[in-house]
Amino acid sequence: MRGSESLFGKLLSSRWTKVGTFVACLVPIALLARPLWMLATTGYSPQLTANPIEYITHYTGTWTIRFLLITLSVTPFRKIFNQPKIARYRRMLGLFAFFYVCLHFLTWFVLDKFFSFPEMWADILKRRYITVGMLGFAMLLPLAVTSTAGWVRRLGFVRWQRLHRLIYFAALAGVIHYYWLVKSDVRLPLMYGAILAVLVLYRWATRKPARQRAAPRPATTPSTASLPD
Numbered sequence: 603m604r605g606s607e608s609l610f611g612k613l614l615s616s617r618w619t620k621v622g623t624f625v626a627c628l629v630p631i632a633l634l635a636r637p638l639w640m641l642a643t644t645g646y647s648p649q650l651t652a653n654p655i656e657y658i659t660h661y662t663g664t665w666t667i668r669f670l671l672i673t674l675s676v677t678p679f680r681k682i683f684n685q686p687k688i689a690r691y692r693r694m695l696g697l698f699a700f701f702y703v704c705l706h707f708l709t710w711f712v713l714d715k716f717f718s719f720p721e722m723w724a725d726i727l728k729r730r731y732i733t734v735g736m737l738g739f740a741m742l743l744p745l746a747v748t749s750t751a752g753w754v755r756r757l758g759f760v761r762w763q764r765l766h767r768l769i770y771f772a773a774l775a776g777v778i779h780y781y782w783l784v785k786s787d788v789r790l791p792l793m794y795g796a797i798l799a800v801l802v803l804y805r806w807a808t809r810k811p812a813r814q815r816a817a818p819r820p821a822t823t824p825s826t827a828s829l830p831d
């Protein structure tokens with residue numbers, strides 16, 4: 603058992619596993635390339651349905667929420683299976699969540715609103731699911747900007763860690779956004795909400811005592827990839 607554990611640990615440490623994970627994270631967007639090409643050349647793609655904008659909006663939204671929940675699962679996985687090396691993947695996964703939310707937002711803003719800021723504002727004020735979606739997007743922005751080791755140094759570890767708890771609220775905003783936009787079948791948003799609830803409960807149940815949390819970090823600033831939650 604120990605042998606297989608260390609093998610998994612070694613696998614997680616490998617640069618190639620990281621490269622492989624990076625490539626795997628690009629698969630959802632790569633899968634859109636062929637139907638998009640077909641749409642561009644023939645004017646129709648069965649996969650993108652009769653409403654390609656709606657299809658792409660839903661597709662990128664779904665991958666945003668999935669990547670947010672996958673990112674939030676890294677720490678529980680690390681703790682439960684005692685795999686410290688998996689923390690190296692958290693930043694990359696979080697940045698992919700941001701990448702997909704940018705595509706999601708741009709699909710809506712460019713293809714649906716045609717770069718019109720007045721229309722964008724009108725929709726944000728009019729539709730509550732857009733309001734809360736924008737809130738989620740706005741929360742992910744500072745997390746993406748401050749995801750580097752340089753920002754950990756600048757903000758100080760405790761403040762940086764506090765700021766990065768925003769990801770839970772961004773995921774919550776995403777779940778509410780999804781719940782509010784579906785017309786009748788709420789099973790999927792409820793499922794994502796239940797997964798988020800389990801992750802939040804796990805975090806709460808395994809949180810460190812306040813005194814330990816406030817303890818100063820070692821003088822050398824670690825990379826964000828090696829930071830504990």
Ligand code: HEM
Nearest residue numbers: 659660663664666667707710735736738739772776780783
């Ligand atoms: C944390 C941020 C966000 C998450 C997690 C998220 C997630 C989702 C999900 C899961 C869907 C539905 C997918 C489906 O039905 O299969 C969706 C749809 C949608 N989202 Fe988002 N979203 C976010 C932010 C935004 C933002 C910032 C906008 C634009 C301002 C936006 C606009 C839309 C629109 C227009 C739809 C389709 C609504 C419809 O079908 O009528 N979302 N989003």
